Amino acid sequence: MARVVLKDVVKTYGSVYAVNRVSLTVEDGEFVALVGPSGCGKTTTLNLVAGLIPMTSGEVFIGDRDVTDLDPKDRDIAMVFQNYALYPNKSVFNNLAFPLQMRKLAKDEIDKKVRAAAKTLDITHLLERRPRELSGGQQQRVALGRALVRDPRAFLMDEPLSNLDAKLRVQMRTEIKRFHQDLKATIIYVTHDQLEAVTMADKMAVMNGGFLQQYDTPANVFAHPVNMFVASFIGSPAMSLIPVDATTRGDAVVLTSPEGWELPLSAQNTAKARKSSTSKIVLGARHSTVRLHHAPAAGAIPAKVYTVEPTGDITFVQVFIDGAVVNVSVPPNVVIRPDETVYVEFDQDRIHLFDAETTNALAAD
Amino acid sequence: MNTVTGQTRPSSVAEPVRRNLFQSMWTHRADYGYVLPAIVVMLIVIAYPVYYTIDLSFFQTPPGLQLRDKKFIGLENYRAILSSAVFWKVTGNTVMWTISSTVIAFLLGLGCALALHREFIGRGVLRAILLIPWVVSAVAASYVWKWLYHSDFGVIGAALVSFGLAERPPNFIDNINTVLPALIVVNIWREFSFAMIMLMAGLQTVPDQLLRAAQVDGASAWQRFWHVTFPHLRGVSTVTILLLAVANFNSFIIPWIMTGGGPSNASPGQVKRTQRRKPADGWRWAGRIFLAVMLVYTVVPMAWMLITSLKTGFAAMMYPPQWWPAEPTLSNYLRLLDPRDTIGQDFLHYFWNSMFVSISTTILAVVVAVPAAYAFSRFRFPGRNFLFFAVLLRNMFPAVIFLVPLFILMRWLGLVNTHGSLILTYLTFGLPLAIWLLKGFYDNIPIQLEQAARIDGATRLQAFLLVVMPLSTPGIIATAIYSFIGAWNEFIYAATFLNKNEQMTLPVGLQRFFAENTTDWPGLMAASFMMSVPVVVLFLVLQRYFVRALTEGAVKH
Ligand SMILES: Nc1ncnc2c1ncn2[C@@H]1O[C@H](COP(=O)(O)OP(=O)(O)O)[C@@H](O)[C@H]1O
Ligand SMILES: [Mg+2]
Secondary structure, X not given: OOOEEEEEEEEEEOOEEEEEEEEEEEOOOOEEEEEOOOOOOHHHHHHHHHOOOOOOEEEEEEXXXXXXXXXXXXXXXXXXXXXXXXXXXXXXXXXXXXXXXXXXXXXXXXXXXXXXXXXXXXXXHHOOOOHHHOOHHHHHHHHHHHHXXXXXXXXXXXXXXXXXXXXXXXXXXXXXXXXXXXXXXXXXEEEOOHHHHHHXXXXXXXXXOOEEEEEEOHHHHHHOOOEXXXXXXXXXXXXEEEEEEEEEEOOEEEEXXXXXXXXXXXXXXXXXXXXXXXXXXXXXEOHHHEEXXXXXXXXXXXXXXXXXXXXXXXXXXXXXXXXXXXXXXXXXXXXXXXXXXXXXXXXXXXXXXXXXXXXXXXXXX | OOOOOOOOOHHHOOOOOOOOHHHHHHHOHHHHHHHHHHHHHHHHHHHHHHHHHHHHOOEEOOOOOOHHHOEEOOOHHHHHHHOOHHHXXXXXXXXXXXXXXXXXXXXXXXXXXXXXXXXXXXXXXXXXXXXXXXXXXXXXXXXXXXXHHXXXXXXXXXXXXXXXXXXXXXXXXXXXXXXXXXXXXHHHHHHHHHHHHHHHHHHHOOOHHHXXXXXXXXXXXXXXXXXXXXXXXXXXXXXXXXXXXXXXXXXOHHXXXXXXXXXXXXXXXXXXXXXXXXXXXXXXXXXXXXXXHHHHHHHHHHHHHHHHHOOOHHHHOOOOOOOOOOOOOOHHHHHHHOOOOHHHHHHHHHHHXXXXXXXXXXXXXXXXXXXXXXXXXXXXXXXXXXXXXXXXXXXXXXXXXXXXXXXXXXXXXXXXXXXXXXXXXXXXXXXXXXXXHHHHHHHHXXXXXXXXXXXXXXXXXXXXXXXXXXXXXXXXXXXXXXHHHHHHHOOHHHHHHOOOHHHOOHHHHHHHHHHHOOOOHHHHHHHHHHHHHHHHHHHHHHHHHHHHHHHHHHOOO
């Protein structure tokens, strides 16, 4: 296994930037999830690492080698595709054998390796079948097997689980994770599902519009999103974002709303709010850091209940503050009705403040 | 480590790339290599003659085509031709011929396709038989029908008389009122099954779910056809009608051979399509009856060709005809295959010439079409659409207008009286369909398959040869059959470019043979049969690939 480095990678299609100056280092043995909404450039980035499409500018290193100008076959990587890309006219055995045949291995060695990989993935009984005779989950295993059968320097996976049903997806998630730990494999894993990224990856690279937005451990991305896009993309339900005005009152900054409520900020948050380029600020809060009161309380903001969604062990409540939807979670025994007026209290230590102009997070030095 | 690359910070955006056309073409320069052979062949055989024809149309040439003495006369030629009564009459006839042939062939093809869509025993055989006329050469078909129509010994006339429908065998071809319908019947005989095969492929792509949904919604069989099936067939229908119309507009062999010399007669009455508005079971019966009628229409001429070929010259010229030869003989065939006989020598010569030309054309067509189709499907080079449609347009030009310029070009290339001239020309017949068909295949093969192969250690070429090519095998086989049949049956260019007996191909040889032995109908029928055998056998063996190719490749879109 080896580390993978992207340096200022750019890919344009006509005047469209599919990937825009992305720099990223994936350490040896690391599992990195490349996550972002559809069309943000994840597949393109992965294809650039694989060498499947010509790069507009930038460099790619695998191990210590500059592979920027190498053919995919010389980069020694394995890839799993979203639609599996199994060779339809070859049996499962020959699908797995193909990468080894291309490397001109001896017949008996190919046989041994294919059977070993098939055993790992529990698909030995399928070896003689054609891909179209397999279920989606089985095809997925074969696709993984074709990557596993040789030991490449890195694995690239492009939404490998997105065509599976929910239950199978969870199961395969565990298996891939397990397989990463056993092999100490370097993996770049593309997904549009933030939950998949958060649960599987050592680090996640959040992309949007061709740009790399944030690259950090899932915990850090979750706790310290660098901008409003990352804040709202990671976490489910999404972080609530409320546009407010910041007014200085003495030493403190007070958030004010056209609806009349005010929220004095703590000293630390005041320091953050002062960094904003204008007085327009966006207040962000995750559902678990917001408390609901039935009666007015100090520092609580009046809000109207929109929907109540019990899920069993937790109940999600959506309320309106200034026209913005705010997600709140409450224990299942709390009784709340739609259209009721409630009072929302934010945990000042765990709120996020964003510059409404630049959308970047405001940090206290 | 926190990396923030502000999507919100425009300063970090690299300069927008603005590349001009030339730079873009340069980037894609390798892509042009794939389409180059196809384009070069097309340019030679199409572009030059078109230029030449247009250029020459502004000049007056002295008799004998002394081109050095040509005189510029501007639009005078056009004025002359547009004011000539003959021109308008001929154009009127051509339009009549084109429209009726196209519409009737299409409707008959649609009827067959619908009737054959449902699975039943013998369906495959029936489909194969109905397809045979399409692969028989126009020259052979013309002679067979000419014999059927024969005013003295024709089987159609004799049948009409014996059913009491006519007093004496009518003479259709020499009658100004019946000659056009009689020829149209022959033309439709040859081409309705092309419409059938295209529409059958189209029908297979009609989503079952949609039909079932319509059924649940209470739509009758007719409503399902009208609201679901027919709209779905619009694309295929358009292409089919266009191809038929262009072929008909440019066709020339059937009228030329059938009216050249021999009298005959025709009956278009066999092929009435009955209006049916009965419930589903009625539809099925109507379909069966329709198929039976079409089967008779298809088989009778071929059967009569075979029967005649087993007769002696004397037995063939009897009235009323012998429905079955009293003394069947293989002598007509033995003579054609006898290398000691001069006729046999000639025939075998023509046969091998046709083989050589057809096989060479086929191999070259595949070699040229595959990379071009692949490039048109996969690469995004400037001018791609233009070139693609330029290739497809090839069939729009009537063969006849190219004869002279192509002949001059071939003479200049030193190819006159060589098989090379034919191979080069025939190559361009098959290319449009081949490229269109194969492109459909490549469009349907996910690019990820090739990417997977390249990651698995294959080069671009290996990925193509080992992964993509095998998946387009039906398309390649279909392309090959189509090219082979086209080359095997071609007549006009062969008659123009070659004038040495030892180089002639079968269709020309057949026509020569007839010109010299005007009354040897059994010999002619035997020769027509022998000439049809290779293409018919080839086609029958491989026709399921053809249908698959149409279904999976072209029609899907
Ligand atoms: N071959 C191509 N030609 C033109 N534009 C493309 C091509 N491939 C991708 N794009 C564009 O690049 C952007 C990123 O695409 P992609 O990397 O596939 O996104 P993702 O995998 O994140 O969904 C999209 O806007 C897409 O339309
Ligand atoms: Mg993608």
